[in-house]
Amino acid sequence: MSAASSNQPVDTSRTIELLHSPLKMFGVLVAGVLMTSLSLVFVLPVFPELGSDPVTHAIGIVGTLFFGLCTIMIVRQWFTLEAVITISPAGLRDVRVAREFVPWSAIERLSTWTLQGQSILVVAVAPEVESRLTLTRTARWTRGANRKLGADGLCITAHGLKLDFASLAALVHAYAAAYGAPAARTAPLPD
Numbered sequence: 001m002s003a004a005s006s007n008q009p010v011d012t013s014r015t016i017e018l019l020h021s022p023l024k025m026f027g028v029l030v031a032g033v034l035m036t037s038l039s040l041v042f043v044l045p046v047f048p049e050l051g052s053d054p055v056t057h058a059i060g061i062v063g064t065l066f067f068g069l070c071t072i073m074i075v076r077q078w079f080t081l082e083a084v085i086t087i088s089p090a091g092l093r094d095v096r097v098a099r100e101f102v103p104w105s106a107i108e109r110l111s112t113w114t115l116q117g118q119s120i121l122v123v124a125v126a127p128e129v130e131s132r133l134t135l136t137r138t139a140r141w142t143r144g145a146n147r148k149l150g151a152d153g154l155c156i157t158a159h160g161l162k163l164d165f166a167s168l169a170a171l172v173h174a175y176a177a178a179y180g181a182p183a184a185r186t187a188p189l190p191d
Contacts, residue, residue, distance in 0.1 A: 010171060012178035017083030018161050018168070028160060032071035039063030073138075084161060085168070087175050092123065094156045098133040102154070104179035110172065113151040119165040121172060124153035124183070 041047065042060025086093045091101035102125055109124035125133075135143070139154065146155055156172075158165040176183050 010174035012175050013089065015086060015088035016171060018085040018087070018163065019083055020160050020162070029071065029074050032067055032074050035067040036064060036071055039067055085156065087171050089175075089179060091179075092156075092172060092175070094154075096136060097139045097154050097156065098135050100133050102129065102133070104176055104181040107176060107181040107183045109153065110169075110176060110181075110183040111153070112169065113155070115149070115151075118157065118159065119169075120151060121156040121165070121169055122151045122153040123156060123172075130154070 039060050039062075042056050043064055082095065084095055086101070088101070091103040092107070093099075093101045102123065106126045106129035107123055108126055109122075111122045111124070113120045113122045142155070146152075156168070158168045161168070175181075
């Protein structure tokens with residue numbers, strides 16, 4: 001889907017549900033399994049000379065736990081059949097961030113943040129609305145760190161979805177403009 005590349009207006013009266021791309025998720029799963037396996041090499045006595053250094057062994061344990069957990073989360077997401085992102089007249093919802101919809105009227109700012117080559121849509125929500133959201137564990141854990149890195153808002157990516165970032169951002173901006181989000185008056189579309 002490439003809403004950003006077409007010059008046709010977006011029909012903002014309908015609800016759009018964005019699902020995972022099985023092919024993209026498979027690629028991420030393979031990367032997770034490879035990184036977990038590589039980390040295990042430093043923990044298990046496969047190469048005894050690597051495991052004898054306590055620092056290398058500790059890095060292997062941390063890597064195994066981190067990448068193993070990421071891989072489990074990927075597998076869990078793969079078997080989730082619900083929409084990852086829902087864009088509707090009622091608002092915006094990304095189940096990776098929160099279960100509830102963020103109403104368009106509560107979105108104060110939309111911006112693009114780039115981290116390690118990945119574009120991220122930063123949705124700044126009115127504090128009283130954000131405090132009522134049931135943020136996912138990942139969103140809660142990363143919220144403060146992202147703020148310190150310059151992304152002060154809820155972070156939404158097209159990672160693993162069936163469309164690219166520019167299309168996602170174009171859809172969100174179109175709905176924000178159609179439903180009077182304060183963000184629509186100040187935020188330009190990403191390049």
